[in-house]
Amino acid sequence: MTALEYNQCVDAHADGVYRFILKNIKDEDKARDIVQDSFEKMWIKVEEISFPKAKSYLFTTAYHTMIDAIRKDSKQSPMDDASFNQHHTGNHYSDLKEILNEAISRLPEIQRNVVLLRDYEGYSYQEIGEITGLNESQVKVYIYRARNALKSYLVSMDVVV
């Protein structure tokens, strides 16, 4: 793609990539670094990447860079399904959005990633699989488990619907 198309990608996808990374690592500085690294990696290969594939390449690069950063820091320990509904402080959230943000943060890493890609960016199972390195069936399983976990958390918080 051309430099003009590259700059169009900056305008179109920088916010989305930043939101996705920030929801995972919850560190603005590191999220910014990952976004910058991802765009620079894409710029290095700008002539090899077609414009329609740029978004997918960006999210793939950002996802793997984020995973590397998380593994390097080893600050986040993924919670398995059994511990998801463990003790919660019982804070009374008045905003459903806050409850869901708390719920998403409690998900295991892989479930959190796939559900954010699904809900934030509207990727298909196949596209999510290409980004995360999973097959389509695995993506579907993780999304279904994540949905069930989110619903269970809402029940535990006595969310009235």
Place this chain on the structure above:
Amino acid sequence: MNVTRENYEVFFLDYYEGNLSAQQRGVLMDFLSVNPDLKAEFENFEQIILQPDDSAVIFGLKESLKKPTNELELSPREARMIAHFEGDLEEEASRLLLAEVAQSSDLQKEFKLYAIARMEPDSTIAYQGKSALKHYPLAGYMPMMRRIAVAAILLGFMAGIWFLLPTSDKTQEYAISVPGVPVLIPDPPVDSEQISATPQTHRIPQQELQAPKRPETTLAEASVAPSFPSPMQLAAMQAMPAGALPATALQTSIAPRDEFAWFTWVGRMSETDEFSAYADAMEEPAAPQGSTNYISLASLAYSGLERTTGINFERVEKEIASTRLGFWDLAGAGIAGIGQLTGTSLTVDKERDEDGRITMFAIGDHFRIKR
């Protein structure tokens, strides 16, 4: 296959593991009957079979070796609800699900919980500083014609300055006397506010020097060939100051150029106080009293150039030597030079206050900025 003393061990092992047929067992027994030393070894072979240990040896990391399965581990109804909101359910299946949900309040509550268990992108979270991510390679953005246009403008501006600015001439000036002929006749100053408002006793700043218009100019022109000085005369010239060198002259009348302001050494030729101030400002030595009028060779050359180009090089040179050029000076020089190149009449006028600050800038007759 026959049993021999080289392969009997294989038959022994097969026998005890139950791998020999009835015929093969008979062949083995016949072999042992003719080899009684091996029969004792056969009978002792059974004793060396190991028995398994009953103690529990457990591998504790079996779970880490497992791979995720395709099973959703959800109830069928939960899976259908999720599939409905994911868009994975067929239309008929979705219709049946909705009908089922409508019959139970508990199912309705569960159905609503799955409906809201979705993330919405937070539009308030935005990446700040997108411009720093962008790249602007020149070849990718500026069209070829735009680059050529920018280069042409820069070259035109530089050419304009080049034609206006005189080359530095470090050669020694020689003054040529024009006996009996007043070289330059001063004219009344031009009609401008500053000059008309200037009191007679006020020292005119150097930047405001403007040559007077005159109906006709008599200019001295040196003729070198018929009156080339002799060696003795040359030696005498070198010893004399610049203002006293003699030369023959021919008078030539030229039509004045009104559109260009130019300055001449009128101070040297005039006896009025007004033009004496010009001479003082230019720091020229006063002409000796009662002597013939002189004009420098440089002025003669400048005058000749002025006739052809209309540019007063002498004035420009002196102004540049004594004035620190600013942006507007260069801009005016460039514009005037472009006017020369294009053959249009582009005059550049400036007015300055007592502090030297520009108070008016005009290009031609149609563009004027005044403070």
